[in-house]
Amino acid sequence: MNTMLLRVFTIAAAAALASAWWLHGTATTPLALRLGTTRTPFSAVVWLAASRGYFSAEGLAVTVVPYGSGKLALAEMLAGKVDFATAADTPIMFALVSDLPLRVLATIGTSIDATEVVARRDRGIATGRDLAGHRVGLVQGTTSQYFLDTFLEVAGLAAGAIERVALETDDLAPALADGRVDAIAAWAPYSVRAKALLGDRAVTMRAGSMYRWTWNLVASGVGDNPGAAGVLRALRRAAADLQADPDGVATEIAGPLGMPAESLPEEWRHTRFAVTIDQALLVNLEMQARWAIGCGLARPGAVPDFLPAMAPGPLRAIDPALVTLIDGKDRR
Incomplete structure (x- = not known):
């Protein structure tokens, strides 16, 4: 092999190695995300997913950011401070009737008589x-x-x-x-x-x-929401664990929640943890919007159409049966 050919071969090999190293590094670099939530029993699946490494297993480096309420977490998400947030249906309704850009990705818990x-x-x-x-x-x-x-x-x-x-x-x-x-x-x-x-x-x-209310995962309505499917899969694993062993989970995450472990299972008794998105959420948002308009807490007029704010795509890709919205899409 002459000197010129050897030089070309060496350069090509070095380029191939560099390309392989770059691709490997890119593929294994976790996607960094910030998830705003609360230190309340309703956010248990978020803290549990972080504790058990379920976000990491999805290739995500999720930083859980605590807030005093879902309303505050939602506001910070809309301000671009976090990528995802958990919030109850009432602050979501107020945001949507104010035309703020957000997407509801899933309900992660439904509570009866918890307030x-x-x-x-x-x-x-x-x-x-x-x-x-x-x-x-x-x-x-x-x-x-x-x-x-x-x-x-x-x-x-x-x-x-x-x-x-x-x-x-x-x-x-x-x-x-x-x-x-x-x-x-x-x-x-x-x-x-x-x-x-x-x-x-x-x-x-x-x-x-x-009184029935839901705890939901929301994201910005501007641009894409990378990592959404991975976050949902991690939360599904955590929800299944909590339903199967509430006492064990209580001991594990009592610290982040700032509550005695022995009190958590009683609080969870009022909540069903499951990652879904259903028609009942839309009905609840519409009912609350009528209340807000009637009380003068929202601008007068007709109740908005909340369906465009529902973003069931990532959850439907995981399992179509988890989505029961009446949106004309295939749920097979």
């Missing part, structure tokens, strides 16, 4: 009707606000029968304990903290099957 009113017995409150004339703390733009109106209706009280006091999530329990409010509409862990502070002075009231 409650915690009230002070020493303020003369024993039943729902006793709330009349009292100050009730709530977190505006969240399930706390929608639940409270639902609870008042179930109790036979008019919406104006109470004085509403807007609070942040972390201030719910302290405000009730120090007497700034007489009751709060809250979910765990904030309701749990309130009951612990009040002791035997606490009265707990729920709305029963009249």
Whole structure:
């Protein structure tokens, strides 16, 4: 082989090796993502998927970013601070009626009777009707606000029968304990903290099957959402684990959730963890939009069509049976 041919061969071999190294490195580099969620029992599958390496198994380097509420996580996602967020249907509804660009990828948990009113017995409150004339703390733009109106209706009280006091999530329990409010509409862990502070002075009231809400995975409605299918697969594995062994899972993730492990299975008793997207979500969003418009919390007009905000594609690719939206697509 002459010198010129040897030089050409050497350059070609080096280029091939460099190309192979680059392709290998690219293929094995995890996709970095940020997922905003809460330290609440409803976000358990997110923390469990991270704890057990299920995101990593999908080739994802997911950083879980905690927020005080799904409303805050949703706002940060819309601001581009995180790639995905978990949020309840109420803040999702408020975002969509405000024409904010977001996609609902899946429901990861459905709760019945998981939000409650915690009230002070020493303020003369024993039943729902006793709330009349009292100050009730709530977190505006969240399930706390929608639940409270639902609870008042179930109790036979008019919406104006109470004085509403807007609070942040972390201030719910302290405000009730120090007497700034007489009751709060809250979910765990904030309701749990309130009951612990009040002791035997606490009265707990729920709305029963009249109140159903969902915890959902959402992403930006602008551009693509790379990694969505991998995130959904990881959450499905975590949901199956939690349903199969709630006590073991409670011990594992009590730390990130900031709750005693022994209290978590009782909170999870109100929630079914499964990664799906169904027609009931659309119906719930429409019902809440009617409430928001009727209360003057959203601009007047017709209830928006929420179907375009549903993004079942990644979940349908995993298993079409997980998608039961009436959207004209094949679900075989």
